Amino acid sequence: MARKRYVICGVSTRANGMFIKPMLETFGQHCEIVGLLDADPGRFANCFKKFPSLAGTPVYAPDQFERMIQETKPDAVIVAGVDYTHAEYIVKGLEHGLDVISEKPMVTSGADCKRVLDAQERSSGKLYVAFNYRYSPIHTRIKELILEGRVGRITSVDLNWYLDTYHGASYFKRWNRRRGSSGGLSVHKSTHHFDLVQWWIGQKPVEAFAYGALNYFGPEGELNPAKEDGRYCGTCKVKPSCAYYMRWSTRSKEIVPEDDHVTNIDVKSGGFTGYRADACIFDAEIDIEDTYAAVVKYEQGAMLSYSVNFSLPYEGYRLAINGTKGRIETMEVMSKRTSHAVPEQTIELFPLFGAKETIRVVPKPGGHGGGDPLLLEDLFLGPDPLRAYDIMAGAEAGALAVLTGEAVWKSVQSNKPIRLADLLEPAEAEERGKAHV
Template structure:
């Protein structure tokens, strides 16, 4: 039985990893230590999973003590993005394997530190890019591998995050670049990794435009310019369209497929001091909510990418062009929240010379389009022997996705193209 410690007892850590480790993979793994800045999270964890009532908790400066006392085989990193690199490096220095939530880090500099540590370690890093495991995304990978579209020449990817999900990032720690690297890292690394994986090319340069259009004090729907407000106690909440879009004046309502999985009151009880309901129009917000991006790859492919964090609905539109044809698909992520009917997702394969083929994809249950359960099985049972291509992501994959994300916000600020090798330097 392998022993695991958890650095960052976040809601994500509990739902995505700790629960399955206890309930599904308990014969193979044992959670032996918890580390977090907030002791209240230990209480929540133990209340939720009574099997862990005797598992010790450690403060953020007690990583070494935790490793010495619990003797883990694996370090699971799932706290605030800005803490990931610190614990990954410390684990690798002790020759321990690491499983980390994306993003692996929040800067190219931190990526370089991780790569150096991994080179000198017996341990290795695995990054949990669960988007790769969606049945649609796996099928797209398989079509590219089969050579259906030939050499990939360009990719168009437009991502839409709806008003509920999008605004949630601006209520929480994500709203500060020092915590998250900005949404071009915290969120878009998912998408950059997908493209990198699909086309099997390395990014070399990025140019981007970006803006803060919806949130912050100058947001057009800000009901009152005043810093320090919180949704739970805000006097002008009835005038805030972002809140009232998903609730009523007489009662708090949790939207279907709620990204936060609970209403504000329930969430606030999980923490000692942290408030995940800060006003989305606060002036401390220093990140963007809209991007238009171009990425150049080492074998000639070009990516045209955009993302909007305040769209009327949630989903994406994708096209991959190659020398022999094209792949297209459109996905609506959360139809339970969309107030209109949406088409069923399919994949369209259009050869350069020939007839269009519409491909229906076999579904599987679970979070992130059925991707989470398959990712967990690969993490904790080993790679699926029936799959004949690599899907688990390592430190290199994490680094390239983060370098694109940093290149995006730097390009926005510096108004020039950003070199990916320049950011990663000697790392790869």
């Protein structure tokens, strides 16, 4: 059987680790990388250094997409660059009738959601959005319990997500800190969470209301050691006075936690052209929030109470799903970067009338709670024939998650509830202040 041919748009750290490495090492009999596209030649060099077998693979600049398709004749496109670039490559790939795999978030705005949805409707190709959290064994078991009717009709969900001072701060060192590049963290990060909820309960979100703030980072952050823009951790003179830096370092050495999955390759200068991933978390250019509290309404009447905080002592989440027949509860401490013992994650099932049931789930190896390898198998081998329910996210699911995230931050700005359908209405393209990264 001929191998499926892939081109990759955005040779990012995520592309290297999530896609290129397993494509070469695990799925080499099923797929072949025939082209790479990126704005930065340094990323090609970094990729070839990491994966010598790819040396000689044709490389292309962003304005050479059509040439890449003509010369490499791929079957599919993988989109894994900076978030604001996703829409262009997704739409072009679908217009060529190709399958497209997109990292989350699918895009960063309602206007781009509309472009992608329209392109998907016209295309013979299929868009897949890489929502790996769906595939974690704990999360699939929760989905199964709901499908089995164990909690009845879903009425409300409580989800509180916590990012620790290492992972949370990392977003404010990188390009994510600019809304024009990422859509803000209610889009870049929270789409993971909004997608999980809509997939679990089988209901589409229709409206959101939210509050948000920049509490920890930016120049007014209470732990900012000096109000001075343009600093980088690698060369900063005041970092011994920065609590966020010193939490993970000594005066002579920066310490990278063993379970780190957010540190960029060659974080300091020289790794990439004109971009560093160790910018100061207290810079004035930061224009996104680090704290949200939101309420989301769904089409069949369910309600979500959601919060996320990007600067907490540990990482994890608390979840409760309430229904007409009972309640599901679970709590996970995700990271080993804690100073306290981490309990085993279980699912607690409380029937409306009856005794509590504790459900233990066999863990799977791999990133994102064991979800990454299972997602990759579905992408490169096809859906698991033994799975009795749909799990892969497509264009509609990707759009709903983005629209929820955009509704959240627009509600923060306007102090009004935002209907998701209104975000799909035609509008003039906004100046998005895209950073070169």
